[in-house]
Amino acid sequence: MRGVVMYKPGDVRVEERDDPRIIEPTDAIIRLSATCICGSDLWPYRGAEPVDHQVMGHEYVGVVTEVGSRVHTIKVGDFVVGSFFASDNTCEICRAGYQAYCVHRVLMGALGTQSELARIPLADGTLVATPGHPAPDLIPSLLAASDVLGTGWFAAVAAEAGPGKTVAVVGDGAVGLLGVLAARHLGAERIIAFSRHADRQALARYFGATDIVEERGPAGVDRIKDLTGGLGAHSVIEAVGTQEAMMQAIHATRPGGHVGYVGVSHDVALPGNELFMSGVHLHGGPAPVRRFLPELINLIWNRTIDPGKVFDLALPFDRAAEGYDAMDKRAATKVLLTL
Amino acid sequence: MRGVVMYKPGDVRVEERDDPRIIEPTDAIIRLSATCICGSDLWPYRGAEPVDHQVMGHEYVGVVTEVGSRVHTIKVGDFVVGSFFASDNTCEICRAGYQAYCVHRVLMGALGTQSELARIPLADGTLVATPGHPAPDLIPSLLAASDVLGTGWFAAVAAEAGPGKTVAVVGDGAVGLLGVLAARHLGAERIIAFSRHADRQALARYFGATDIVEERGPAGVDRIKDLTGGLGAHSVIEAVGTQEAMMQAIHATRPGGHVGYVGVSHDVALPGNELFMSGVHLHGGPAPVRRFLPELINLIWNRTIDPGKVFDLALPFDRAAEGYDAMDKRAATKVLLTL
Structure with a gap:
């Protein structure tokens, strides 16, 4: 599959990477419908955070293609939205609404979701399925829910x-x-x-x-x-x-x-x-986006809110580097990468 | 009247000072029943804050002896408790429960309530009258309500x-x-x-x-x-x-x-x-003690709580310097000065 890698500040490339596989029985694999670049990705891009051949991306929406043996509520074929921290959604911290601090949390940025496929840990806790497959014009808004809207x-x-x-x-x-x-x-x-x-x-x-x-x-x-x-x-x-x-x-x-x-x-x-x-x-602090996802998905599905309007530039995935450059120069507020 | 003055760090004296008078028509004058030394008084005592011939004290309980022409709810003879910020208790910030930030607030420490008499600005807003004159053993607890309990x-x-x-x-x-x-x-x-x-x-x-x-x-x-x-x-x-x-x-x-x-x-x-x-x-931040005073007075009056136990040393007012020394050396947690 293709995925974005930041070699060093200012140097972003789209490369062939190994397809992700189920590692833990609580994992799911999704095929992304779209992905995007976050304002926080600009910190390493500008050299304000260290970076060295880092896979990029922590926002994602897409269709489940495979689930582990201990995934019970998320099913192959579901259209799902998740957040930048995978969380079990059952621990005491999650139940208090602070899923970004789940005792089993996994930082999605370390896995990199600027890619065609992604492994999602703790799938039952992390992912929220939409009521059905969304109309194409809803996808940017659902992707926004993954981070910037939730945050x-x-x-x-x-x-x-x-x-x-x-x-x-x-x-x-x-x-x-x-x-x-x-x-x-x-x-x-x-x-x-x-x-x-x-x-x-x-x-x-x-x-x-x-x-x-x-x-x-x-x-x-x-x-x-x-x-x-x-x-x-x-x-x-x-x-x-x-x-x-x-x-x-x-x-x-x-x-x-x-x-x-x-x-x-x-x-x-x-x-x-x-x-x-x-x-x-x-x-x-890091937003417990998972707390809000069911409500946000509902508001988007009903077309009560249209957060997707923050995407003012859409580029084919292979042109991710142009997207980073546009956001760095403030020529774009937020860049959608189409797959 | 007598009052405490801190000449410089480590140098506290009880001196004759002019009796306070009504200055604003919203003022009241009280005769203190007891006063005390606050942990925050130790910052200047230890040289951690500048101090130069400063009148001391911001905790007070006592009996109203005189009221200004625009004081309507507080009456001469009332036994009252107030906080370290005088507040009108009517502005938007007070109504939200943040009387320590009243738009007309007056810092009582600048007036000095380690003294026999004290002028209390904004008397109707600042002072809360007890149901009657308290039994002597309740006075330390009511004095605690003025700051340390409220805080x-x-x-x-x-x-x-x-x-x-x-x-x-x-x-x-x-x-x-x-x-x-x-x-x-x-x-x-x-x-x-x-x-x-x-x-x-x-x-x-x-x-x-x-x-x-x-x-x-x-x-x-x-x-x-x-x-x-x-x-x-x-x-x-x-x-x-x-x-x-x-x-x-x-x-x-x-x-x-x-x-x-x-x-x-x-x-x-x-x-x-x-x-x-x-x-x-x-x-x-500085506690909006006034928000809690009615409830705290009630709990003390009914002997549900006995915060006065924090006073582990009582000294006659003239020996205030010994009280500062004892608190500085942690020989006492909190010192009551009897009048």
């Missing part, structure tokens, strides 16, 4: 977005934009998106943003204060992962408000005294 | 201590010990107190601790993991404010669990990546 949704839930709330969103990448969508669906009254890019501003408004703020850092915080009677937002989604973005999120939140942070943290050190004096709630 | 209670609420939960408490000072009491009252199933001091261990057990752990840092975290099937505690109270204590609290919490931190933060920088990967909820 933006978790951020909005962690930030306690809901009726009567003013929600601010730091980060106008796919996750931030889908955080806007999530906040809208959760009933937020006002949604303020930080963005300087006209196309992303337009998508933020499409997903439900009521206000756009172009300023960043302290000036951005001042604008949020201006818009909230000096108090700050009730809920702030952080979807970048830098020091500036985290401090912008914390300072834009009113005392007692909630920051939901899902940008993969890079070189961040939170000053204890500022955090203490802020009085905010802070919650985030 | 420990907030920490337990922020950590979401409750039925079925395992709660760990970092810090065996008055706040940590009363965090144990709060966790017990909130219904926690298991309460693990970190402490190396026999007398504090005994008090922790009296307040409801089911387990004591003497190890600290990574070894202390390992003990919590051992006691919780490898998962970590559901809820951890942090009542110290140092880097080691914060990291111990975060690492002792299971993914999806809650850290309630109330130790005044000193030289803390939280590593973003560790926090991100921990998956915990973090909430804390």
Whole structure:
């Protein structure tokens, strides 16, 4: 089968790899219907994380072609969606809704799902079958559910977005934009998106943003204060992962408000005294996407939400390298790779 | 009147000061029934915070002697308890339960309540009257409600201590010990107190601790993991404010669990990546004690809880300097100053 390998920063290739096989009796093999490139794939691409001949990809949707002897609920022929952590969905941590920390979790990025086929560990716990085989135009949205939608949704839930709330969103990448969508669906009254890019501003408004703020850092915080009677937002989604973005999120939140942070943290050190004096709630980390998948699939299936709109470039799988380049240059928000 | 002044680190004196007067029409004057020394008073005493001829004290209970023209609910003769932030209790932040961040807040420590009389700003919002004049043995408990009990209670609420939960408490000072009491009252199933001091261990057990752990840092975290099937505690109270204590609290919490931190933060920088990967909820800061005062007063009045037990040394007011010295040397957990 073909799969994407990152040789070194900036060097992405599509290569022939061995077809995956069932290793554990709880595994399934899927044939991917589409795959995609994640904003977090840009960290190694840009040299901000070490990388050396790494198989890539952790987002996936597709059709089950084989199951292990101890897979009982997922069947060959099912169309399935999974998350970037495989999880048993039965341990105490999973039952509490934190499947990204399952005691048996497997990081899918280590297996690499930018590929034609993929082995999915803990298939019964990890995979959620759709009601049937989806119409082709639903596939991008279902693929978004695998990570960026689930992550933006978790951020909005962690930030306690809901009726009567003013929600601010730091980060106008796919996750931030889908955080806007999530906040809208959760009933937020006002949604303020930080963005300087006209196309992303337009998508933020499409997903439900009521206000756009172009300023960043302290000036951005001042604008949020201006818009909230000096108090700050009730809920702030952080979807970048830098020091500036985290401090912008914390300072834009009113005392007692909630920051939901899902940008993969890079070189961040939170000053204890500022955090203490802020009085905010802070919650985030790798999103337990599995918690939300049944609901998200249902909303997509019923065409209540259309998160697939974050894919603004689709390329044939063999042109994955062009996709990385486009996202690196911010020429694309998120790239779909068709199979 | 007499009042405590800290001239410089290690130099505390009881001096004659001008009697306070009504300045704003929303002020009240109270005659204190007792006052006390706070663990946070030790930061400047030890030179860890700047101090120069500073009036001291922010905990207080007493009898109202005078009210301003715009004080309507608090009356002369009332026995009252207040918190270390005066608050209007009507602004949007107060109504959300975050009175320590009231838009009109006044820091009581700047006024100094280690004194015979004190001016209380925003009296109607700040003060809560007891049902009558208390029996003398209830006064220490009511004074504890003013800060250390209210702060420990907030920490337990922020950590979401409750039925079925395992709660760990970092810090065996008055706040940590009363965090144990709060966790017990909130219904926690298991309460693990970190402490190396026999007398504090005994008090922790009296307040409801089911387990004591003497190890600290990574070894202390390992003990919590051992006691919780490898998962970590559901809820951890942090009542110290140092880097080691914060990291111990975060690492002792299971993914999806809650850290309630109330130790005044000193030289803390939280590593973003560790926090991100921990998956915990973090909430804390200066406690909105006012939120809890009516309930705490009721529990004390009915003798359901006896937080006054944290006072293990009572001294006449004129011997305040001895009290600071005893707390600095950890010869006393918390010192009551009698008037």
